[in-house]
Amino acid sequence: MKVAAVQAAPVYPMDKNASLDKACSLIETAGREGAKLVVLPETFVAAYPNWSIDLSKPGEWARNLAQLTKNAIQVPGPDLDGVAEAARKAGAYVCLGVNEYVPGHEGMLFNTLVFIDPDGQVIGKHRKLTPSNRERCFWARGDGTTLRVHDTQIGRIGGLICYEHLQPLFKYALMCQGEQIHCACWPGWPDFPSGRTNRRILCWESQAYALEGQCFVVASSMYVPPELAEKAKLGNASWTFFGGSGIINPEGEYIAGPVFDQETIVYGEIDLEQIVLRKAAVDVNGKDNRWDILRIETNAQPYAPFGGAYGAQLWSEMQGITTAPEDERSLDMQQLIRRLEKLEHELELLQQERARDKRQPAE
Numbered sequence: 165m166k167v168a169a170v171q172a173a174p175v176y177p178m179d180k181n182a183s184l185d186k187a188c189s190l191i192e193t194a195g196r197e198g199a200k201l202v203v204l205p206e207t208f209v210a211a212y213p214n215w216s217i218d219l220s221k222p223g224e225w226a227r228n229l230a231q232l233t234k235n236a237i238q239v240p241g242p243d244l245d246g247v248a249e250a251a252r253k254a255g256a257y258v259c260l261g262v263n264e265y266v267p268g269h270e271g272m273l274f275n276t277l278v279f280i281d282p283d284g285q286v287i288g289k290h291r292k293l294t295p296s297n298r299e300r301c302f303w304a305r306g307d308g309t310t311l312r313v314h315d316t317q318i319g320r321i322g323g324l325i326c327y328e329h330l331q332p333l334f335k336y337a338l339m340c341q342g343e344q345i346h347c348a349c350w351p352g353w354p355d356f357p358s359g360r361t362n363r364r365i366l367c368w369e370s371q372a373y374a375l376e377g378q379c380f381v382v383a384s385s386m387y388v389p390p391e392l393a394e395k396a397k398l399g400n401a402s403w404t405f406f407g408g409s410g411i412i413n414p415e416g417e418y419i420a421g422p423v424f425d426q427e428t429i430v431y432g433e434i435d436l437e438q439i440v441l442r443k444a445a446v447d448v449n450g451k452d453n454r455w456d457i458l459r460i461e462t463n464a465q466p467y468a469p470f471g472g473a474y475g476a477q478l479w480s481e482m483q484g485i486t487t488a489p490e491d492e493r494s495l496d497m498q499q500l501i502r503r504l505e506k507l508e509h510e511l512e513l514l515q516q517e518r519a520r521d522k523r524q525p526a527e
Contacts, residue, residue, distance in 0.1 A: 195254020308464030
């Protein structure tokens with residue numbers, strides 16, 4: 165089975181519609197090449213916040229954040245209709261990194277992976293649990309309810325974002341769900357000439373994940389050409405994007421890539437039977453576990469300001485997640501009322517029958 169790791173830049177200046185169109189084009193291109201899974205980088209829509217919080221220009225980062233918020237999308241939502249259609253045309257599963265906004269909370273953004281199936285349906289999403297370092301100024305923390313693996317026709321697929329790959333418990337939570345194909349989404353940033361670089365960390369952690377989880381890893385990372393800096397108009401920002409996309413087998417070996425410093429799509433052939441062969445040596449979520457000694461205790465709950473049944477319903481409605489249109493809900497309520505009336509009538513008949521039995525003398 166062929167899989168694809170996209171290494172590309174979003175459209176600058178920030179433009180979610182143009183970046184979504186570019187994502188669709190890349191997905192369809194990979195589909196024509198026969199890819200059954202297409203993975204795109206972290207926050208491809210509409211940008212990774214690579215600008216600094218410059219105290220000499222205190223309003224600049226806030227204006228950039230406002231631009232990022234304006235170009236964020238709701239998940240699920242109509243902004244994803246084009247991506248859904250591209251997935252259908254490609255006949256492929258898609259993992260896409262986006263900036264997600266929550267209706268009613270204009271200042272709240274999440275760093276999110278969206279999973280879409282070949283029928284164009286959103287089958288899940290993952291919100292980054294721990295924004296790293298300066299990212300905390302831009303993104304809220306996700307909750308554990310999105311730490312999920314999705315059972316699909318091509319295998320069990322999950323994903324993490326950037327430095328989540330340095331979190332052992334996050335990784336093991338997915339591995340224990342029997343993950344077979346892992347989408348590792350990175351910004352491919354930074355690579356400071358005289359400071360910190362993620363160029364090696366990206367490769368090390370992606371390989372470690374494959375080796376530890378006995379799974380395939382499709383690592384997708386951004387590459388943004390430095391010449392886009394002037395066009396982006398983001399002020400004091402670092403344009404040291406380097407890429408690093410590749411595809412790794414359960415032995416921790418690259419079967420394609422890593423590729424640096426260019427825009428491309430990396431393709432690789434994977435065979436899930438290799439997972440079984442690797443598990444003959446080590447099986448961290450099977451025969452080689454010791455859950456009687458160490459195991460994960462999860463208290464995953466939706467990240468919401470309200471609790472209780474009414475609070476959950478209110479929060480869902482605020483996000484546009486309603487179980488059915490109003491007329492359908494009214495119809496369901498009417499059906500429920502009729503069923504209750506029928507049950508009450510049957511209970512009344514049963515009570516009358518029992519009363520008659522008590523009045524009759526024993527033979």
